[in-house]
Amino acid sequence: xxxxxxxxxxxxxxxSLEKHTQWGxxxxxxxxxxxxxxxxxxxxxxxxxxxxxxxxxxKKSLREEEESKYTSCRAFLxxxxxxxxxxxxxxxxxxxxxxxxxxxxxxxIQDLKAERKSHFHDGRKAQQHMxxxxxxxxxxxxxxxxxxxxxxxxxxxxxxMDADINVTKADVEKARLQAQMRAxxxxxxxxxxxxxxxxxxxxxxxxxxTLLPLIFQRIQEMEERRVExxxxxxxxxAEVERQVLPIVGTCLDEMSRAAESIQPKADSQxxxxxxxxxxxxxxxxxxxxxxxKRTASDSNLSHTRSRSxxxxxxxxxxxxxxxxxxxxxxxxxxxxxxxxx
Amino acid sequence: xxxxxxxxxxxxxxxSLEKHTQWGxxxxxxxxxxxxxxxxxxxxxxxxxxxxxxxxxxKKSLREEEESKYTSCRAFLxxxxxxxxxxxxxxxxxxxxxxxxxxxxxxxIQDLKAERKSHFHDGRKAQQHMxxxxxxxxxxxxxxxxxxxxxxxxxxxxxxMDADINVTKADVEKARLQAQMRAxxxxxxxxxxxxxxxxxxxxxxxxxxTLLPLIFQRIQEMEERRVExxxxxxxxxAEVERQVLPIVGTCLDEMSRAAESIQPKADSQxxxxxxxxxxxxxxxxxxxxxxxKRTASDSNLSHTRSRSxxxxxxxxxxxxxxxxxxxxxxxxxxxxxxxxx
Numbered sequence: 001x002x003x004x005x006x007x008x009x010x011x012x013x014x015x016s017l018e019k020h021t022q023w024g025x026x027x028x029x030x031x032x033x034x035x036x037x038x039x040x041x042x043x044x045x046x047x048x049x050x051x052x053x054x055x056x057x058x059k060k061s062l063r064e065e066e067e068s069k070y071t072s073c074r075a076f077l078x079x080x081x082x083x084x085x086x087x088x089x090x091x092x093x094x095x096x097x098x099x100x101x102x103x104x105x106x107x108x109i110q111d112l113k114a115e116r117k118s119h120f121h122d123g124r125k126a127q128q129h130m131x132x133x134x135x136x137x138x139x140x141x142x143x144x145x146x147x148x149x150x151x152x153x154x155x156x157x158x159x160x161m162d163a164d165i166n167v168t169k170a171d172v173e174k175a176r177l178q179a180q181m182r183a184x185x186x187x188x189x190x191x192x193x194x195x196x197x198x199x200x201x202x203x204x205x206x207x208x209x210t211l212l213p214l215i216f217q218r219i220q221e222m223e224e225r226r227v228e229x230x231x232x233x234x235x236x237x238a239e240v241e242r243q244v245l246p247i248v249g250t251c252l253d254e255m256s257r258a259a260e261s262i263q264p265k266a267d268s269q270x271x272x273x274x275x276x277x278x279x280x281x282x283x284x285x286x287x288x289x290x291x292x293k294r295t296a297s298d299s300n301l302s303h304t305r306s307r308s309x310x311x312x313x314x315x316x317x318x319x320x321x322x323x324x325x326x327x328x329x330x331x332x333x334x335x336x337x338x339x340x341x
Numbered sequence: 342x343x344x345x346x347x348x349x350x351x352x353x354x355x356x357s358l359e360k361h362t363q364w365g366x367x368x369x370x371x372x373x374x375x376x377x378x379x380x381x382x383x384x385x386x387x388x389x390x391x392x393x394x395x396x397x398x399x400k401k402s403l404r405e406e407e408e409s410k411y412t413s414c415r416a417f418l419x420x421x422x423x424x425x426x427x428x429x430x431x432x433x434x435x436x437x438x439x440x441x442x443x444x445x446x447x448x449x450i451q452d453l454k455a456e457r458k459s460h461f462h463d464g465r466k467a468q469q470h471m472x473x474x475x476x477x478x479x480x481x482x483x484x485x486x487x488x489x490x491x492x493x494x495x496x497x498x499x500x501x502m503d504a505d506i507n508v509t510k511a512d513v514e515k516a517r518l519q520a521q522m523r524a525x526x527x528x529x530x531x532x533x534x535x536x537x538x539x540x541x542x543x544x545x546x547x548x549x550x551t552l553l554p555l556i557f558q559r560i561q562e563m564e565e566r567r568v569e570x571x572x573x574x575x576x577x578x579a580e581v582e583r584q585v586l587p588i589v590g591t592c593l594d595e596m597s598r599a600a601e602s603i604q605p606k607a608d609s610q611x612x613x614x615x616x617x618x619x620x621x622x623x624x625x626x627x628x629x630x631x632x633x634k635r636t637a638s639d640s641n642l643s644h645t646r647s648r649s650x651x652x653x654x655x656x657x658x659x660x661x662x663x664x665x666x667x668x669x670x671x672x673x674x675x676x677x678x679x680x681x682x
Contacts, residue, residue: 006609006612006613009613009617010612010613010616010617011622012618012620012622013616013617013618016616017612017616020612020615020616027413027414030397031417034393034397037393037396038390038393041386041389041390041393044389045382045386045389048382048385048386049379049382052375052378052379052382055378056371056375070568071568072368072568072571072572073368075571075572075575076372076571076575079575079578079579137626141629144631145629145631148631149631190630193628194628197626197628200626201625201626204623204625204626205625208622208623209622220609223605223608223609223612224605224606224608224609225605226605227411227412227413227603227604227605227608227609228603228605230413230416230417230603231413231416231600231601231603231605232600233600234416234417234420234596234599234600234603235597235600235601237420237596237600238420238593238594238596238597238600239597241589241593242590242593242597245586245589245590245593248582248586249583249586252579252582252583252586253579255575255578255579256576256579256580256583258575259572259573259574259575259576259578259579260572260576262568262569262571262572262575263568264564264565264566264568264569264572265565267564267565267568268347268561268564268565268568271347271351271358271361271564272347272350272351274361275351275354275357275358275361276350276351276354277353277354279353281352281353281549281550282545282549284542284545284546285478285538285541285542285545287534287535287538288482288486289531290485290486290489290490
């Protein structure tokens, strides 16, 4: 379908177009506000995700450094770090929406406002010109009408004088000359009015069929460019987010990888590394034969007991003992399972 | 590398394992809290996006219904609707994290706590049993020691009596019997102590090499399952978000499609449909010859003027006039461009 031209179809809708183009600018303003609010939401979301990640990061304590040896803790830390990257992607969305839409549209709206102002200024000027031409035409028409009336009256006066037998010839002649003069003046006014009318019609024709359509065409083109700009922005809106999707996907891949790197066996091994004392479980308790020893000497008893005790509690291998002395591992506390005293 | 067994390596770290498994449960609690907070962020984000979409939806006014005829307005509306779907996907993330992690882990932690309690209960019971066995051994050893002492004293007493010439035979015989009896009691205590010791060593051996390793192995397996569960949850965490990515992609595709559906020409056509009055631009103004008409009649003048006026303002075609009467379109307001009156 061939597009109808605003110049031809809307020639009498100057005010409507003024309102419509104003609405068009307000639409862009509103759309800009929409994007800004979307950006705020993204920035806020990113901030919350960042804070979440920070909140669950391990503290710089000895305890949490120890924990970082477990694959599960390392995987959680990796997840938190990927979450920070993920938050960063939502910041990228906000940044790109601001740069590619908010800023661009801001400049565009300024230019659009200036262009619109200029077109409607041209329109008003052309219309003012036609209004003046109309006033001129009216004035020359009124003069012609008045001069006709005067000529008519002068002619009637002459006819009346001419028919009156009591009037002198000189007075008749005077009235005739007067009527002739008035007729001439009316004739002159007629040709001036006629020329003025011809000029007006020519200008009016040009106004409605050349000047006005041209201005309206420019407004139409301006408006079509505006609509096109809306399309560009809306396409960018989707593009900006689409661009981060693969990176979000990578973050998720890394999270999965971190989850898969968890090794229950390695972690229980790490528990051994962390808590192992190096002591051996207690061996058999030896028989203490008071009956046999007593016959020889009383001191034998106490000697036997102390030797037995050292055997009961616990056998420390020489090398294990050395490592106990040089590492921060605490020796087994006297719990029930440490050894039976 | 062969995993070291907690039963063999950590036999004396019962308390450490109790602390470590408690820490493991706290890790799960903390992780659950982390997921809950992530869910809150997602729900909040979705809510904000929904509100944004709602805020910019067209109102149910005549004006905005009119606007919905423009492709740019329709595209914006489509974007807003896709944004609602997009928000929905973040709600899906929150829902799935709740169902697949928070709820699952809640149940799992309950089971884990119960299992852990049971294992440490078994451990304490076994240890209590060994403590009692030790007390029993100590007691039978002390009895043996005491009985040896008594037998020793009785023997010494008998030897003293036997060597004393002032003592009666009857008294010597009495002391001999007493010594014999004490020796027999000591002999009985010795065999009881010996049996008790044998029993204790057997039980202690079983305790440290069978019972305890078995309990510790169960705790180790429980802990390894816990770590595995952490891995499953962390994998789910990434999966839940990965599942919505294609749908988010579809939302973005629809937004792009909406943007591409914007047609500037169609919209400027729509402006014509919306504002067109149907009036034609004014034609040439006709010449009014007062001079000629006046000669015939005065009434001719006024007649001519009114005829001329009706021609000046505006030429309404019959069909256009009909459409004006039946449509809500307002007739052109008397603006400067409507027509020159």
